[in-house]
Amino acid sequence: xxxADVKAVTPKKKKIKxxxxxxxxxxxxxxxxxxxPALILLLVFTVWPIINTVRMAFLNNYNGLAAIGGQTFDxxxxxxxWVINAPDFMNCLSNTAILxxxxxxxxxxxxxxxxxxxxxxxxxxxxxxxxxxxxYVTNSIAIGMVFAAMFNIVGNTGTSGNDxxxxxxxxxxxxxFFGGTAVNWINNGSTHVANMAVMVIYIVWNALPFKIxxxxxxxxxxxxxxxxxxxxxxxxxxxxxxxxxVPLLSPMLAYVVITGFIGGFKEYTSIVGIFGExxxxxxxxxxxxxIVGLVYDALENGYQGRASxxxxxxxAIILVITMINLWVSKKKVHY
Amino acid sequence: xxxxxxxxxxxxxxDEIKCASCGKVLLKKNGVGLxxxxxxxxxxxxxxxxxxxxxxxKMKKKLSPKAKRAKVxxxxxxxxxxxxxxxxxxxxxFPFYWMINSSLKTLPEYKLSVPTLWPRTIMFSNYVExxxxxxxxxLFLNTAYVGIVSTILSLVITVLSAFxxxxxxxxxxxxxxxxxxxxxxxPGELFTITNYIxxxxxxxxxxxxxxxxxxxxxxxxxxxxxQNFMQIPNELYLAAKIDGTSDxxxxxxxxxxxxxxxxxxxxxxxxxGAWNSYIWPRLVANDDAHKLITNGLRNAFTExxxxxxxxxxxxxxxxxxFPLFLVFVFLRKYIMKGVSRSGIxx
Numbered sequence: 001x002x003x004a005d006v007k008a009v010t011p012k013k014k015k016i017k018x019x020x021x022x023x024x025x026x027x028x029x030x031x032x033x034x035x036x037p038a039l040i041l042l043l044v045f046t047v048w049p050i051i052n053t054v055r056m057a058f059l060n061n062y063n064g065l066a067a068i069g070g071q072t073f074d075x076x077x078x079x080x081x082w083v084i085n086a087p088d089f090m091n092c093l094s095n096t097a098i099l100x101x102x103x104x105x106x107x108x109x110x111x112x113x114x115x116x117x118x119x120x121x122x123x124x125x126x127x128x129x130x131x132x133x134x135x136y137v138t139n140s141i142a143i144g145m146v147f148a149a150m151f152n153i154v155g156n157t158g159t160s161g162n163d164x165x166x167x168x169x170x171x172x173x174x175x176x177f178f179g180g181t182a183v184n185w186i187n188n189g190s191t192h193v194a195n196m197a198v199m200v201i202y203i204v205w206n207a208l209p210f211k212i213x214x215x216x217x218x219x220x221x222x223x224x225x226x227x228x229x230x231x232x233x234x235x236x237x238x239x240x241x242x243x244x245x246v247p248l249l250s251p252m253l254a255y256v257v258i259t260g261f262i263g264g265f266k267e268y269t270s271i272v273g274i275f276g277e278x279x280x281x282x283x284x285x286x287x288x289x290x291i292v293g294l295v296y297d298a299l300e301n302g303y304q305g306r307a308s309x310x311x312x313x314x315x316a317i318i319l320v321i322t323m324i325n326l327w328v329s330k331k332k333v334h335y
Numbered sequence: 336x337x338x339x340x341x342x343x344x345x346x347x348x349x350d351e352i353k354c355a356s357c358g359k360v361l362l363k364k365n366g367v368g369l370x371x372x373x374x375x376x377x378x379x380x381x382x383x384x385x386x387x388x389x390x391x392x393k394m395k396k397k398l399s400p401k402a403k404r405a406k407v408x409x410x411x412x413x414x415x416x417x418x419x420x421x422x423x424x425x426x427x428x429f430p431f432y433w434m435i436n437s438s439l440k441t442l443p444e445y446k447l448s449v450p451t452l453w454p455r456t457i458m459f460s461n462y463v464e465x466x467x468x469x470x471x472x473x474l475f476l477n478t479a480y481v482g483i484v485s486t487i488l489s490l491v492i493t494v495l496s497a498f499x500x501x502x503x504x505x506x507x508x509x510x511x512x513x514x515x516x517x518x519x520x521x522p523g524e525l526f527t528i529t530n531y532i533x534x535x536x537x538x539x540x541x542x543x544x545x546x547x548x549x550x551x552x553x554x555x556x557x558x559x560x561x562q563n564f565m566q567i568p569n570e571l572y573l574a575a576k577i578d579g580t581s582d583x584x585x586x587x588x589x590x591x592x593x594x595x596x597x598x599x600x601x602x603x604x605x606x607x608g609a610w611n612s613y614i615w616p617r618l619v620a621n622d623d624a625h626k627l628i629t630n631g632l633r634n635a636f637t638e639x640x641x642x643x644x645x646x647x648x649x650x651x652x653x654x655x656x657f658p659l660f661l662v663f664v665f666l667r668k669y670i671m672k673g674v675s676r677s678g679i680x681x
Binding site: 028030031032034035037038039041042044045046047048049050052053056064110113114117118120121124128130131132133134135136137138139140141142143145146147149150152154166167168170173205208210213237262266268269272273276277292295296299304307308311312314315318319 | 412413416417419420423424426427428430431433434437445446447448449450491492493495496498499500503504505506508511515518520521522523524525526527528529530531532533535548549550551552554557582607610611613614618628629632633636645648649652655656659660662663667670671674
């Protein structure tokens with residue numbers, strides 16, 4: 001809306017307020033009536049959980065069943081101590097952090113390159129754009145199972161040298177075709193690095209469509225004149241990308257990176273898709289667990305206090321990461 | 336006439352200039368403009384095509400080596416761009432291809448150490464087996480029921496709240512709206528724990544209610560629709576009021592038709608959310624009668640410890656993915672629109 005429109009609307013708004021003053025009483029109860037279903041549901045399923053989660057987190061070893069049985073719990077920070085000292089916690093934290101640090105930059109750079117390439121072509125643009133959006137409308141568990149099948153070695157592996165490999169999986173087949181050696185990606189005896197690599201590939205594949213969509217939208221709104229000016233000056237393609245495209249796209253890039261980090265720290269279902277609910281390869285279950293996984297583990301064992309504490313820790317991490325992101329983008333983003 | 340002729344510059348002339356060879360008008364009579372042609376040696380004019388035919392060597396000479404290099408560079412660049420895009424597109428499509436390819440193979444063929452790129456014998460029976468083994472019929476029905484009911488209820492709640500926030504005046508409006516927006520920052524995991532206790536206390540575990548009610552209100556959809564409603568001029572509402580139209584009728588006849596694209600986006604994203612939700616359904620409704628599709632799919636093929644029939648598993652995955660593809664093919668526009676504004680999955 002431009003300035004003239006705003007000016008034109010303002011006096012009318014005042015009039016409306018005056019006229020609605022006459023029937024204000026009538027409007028008031030109506031508004032509350034319309035809002036009632038949303039407000040009631042929000043109170044029960046959003047506001048109360050916020051209060052209750054904080055309460056449970058600060059009651060030592062709070063357990064819902066025991067609470068119904070009449071047991072009382074002391075106020076304290078034992079739940080947080082349990083979370084920090086849990087043997088899994090450091091592993092979960094490092095898994096989550098590594099996945100974030102690897103997948104966010106890789107997927108953002110790839111998405112940027114694809115978006116720039118898509119924006120520079122005319123033939124097949126719509127068709128390719130549709131293909132690149134396809135992974136978005138998939139079920140992350142279902143496609144996770146496809147990825148698992150692609151990396152899966154069928155046969156008997158990791159049992160004291162008596163490996164009987166029936167099929168090494170299509171990815172290994174491709175690697176061998178190009179002269180490499182097959183890798184045990186996700187089966188019995190696979191290394192943590194190999195597991196991580198599979199997760200990174202899957203998460204990047206899954207994260208691309210949203211990022212491409214946002215970045216392409218941003219690219220299409222950049223004024224052509226900047227590029228014409230660069231052309232007249234004989235600027236190289238690479239310099240045009242780093243000096244014109246990226247700065248003008250920086251608000252979208254910041255948005256994509258921030259949502260990428262938030263999503264990355266909540267990673268859970270994609271790991272279930274590949275490794276199943278054991279959250280790790282057969283010989284080492286839970287080795288791929290994440291912070292969200294920790295929350296659900298504690299919840300399933302009945303320790304709602306610990307689960308709450310873990311959820312609050314997750315919230316705090318996301319808040320800090322987002323703050324850092326916003327702080328960085330304030331310095332780097334050109335609005 | 337000849338001495339008055341312009342030499343590729345623009346000014347008023349009295350006669351039109353034609354191409355000496357093909358007769359194409361190069362400059363209209365009394366026209367102002369650029370002469371679209373070239374002067375021949377004998378003083379007549381030729382259009383660029385005829386000129387090029389007459390003097391092919393001259394035209395070729397015109398391209399300096401530098402310009403030539405630039406042209407080659409540009410072609411090379413475009414080839415690189417297309418190659419990059421095609422390779423990435425193939426990488427994106429490969430899992431889908433492999434899913435369909437594997438789902439049509441027999442188990443012995445799947446296990447060949449040198450994989451076949453297309454099944455030798457096409458086994459549609461894998462799909463029948465997958466449908467029965469994973470009990471997909473029941474899972475489809477459960478998911479469809481939950482998806483449809485929760486979408487309809489969610490739309491009603493969203494429309495009513497968005498209308499209240501966009502059109503009505505009441506005390507504390509801005510405060511409530513701001514507080515609602517603030518809750519969007521909090522990760523969903525934080526709500527899940529208490530919500531689990533709450534629904535257990537209500538006695539809702541393993542019912543359809545538990546899958547529908549807790550997530551009916553989406554603050555984001557209310558926000559999205561409110562923005563849309565705000566764009567509809569208030570005069571329409573006041574005119575309707577003067578005519579004695581009720582709020583509901585006004586909503587139904589004016590606001591909803593005008594906001595249809597947003598409502599369709601919300602509907603699709605909500606249905607996809609039901610189709611893809613995993614964590615909450617697994618937690619609160621894990622019995623066979625109420626299991627949803629994603630949860631059922633994951634469990635149907637992890638419990639069996641023996642020889643997993645991978646082609647059947649892939650057939651089940653394909654069956655679960657297929658409705659999503661259909662939605663994608665027909666409603667892509669709305670999905671992309673909704674996603675680019677929301678950035679959330681379901």
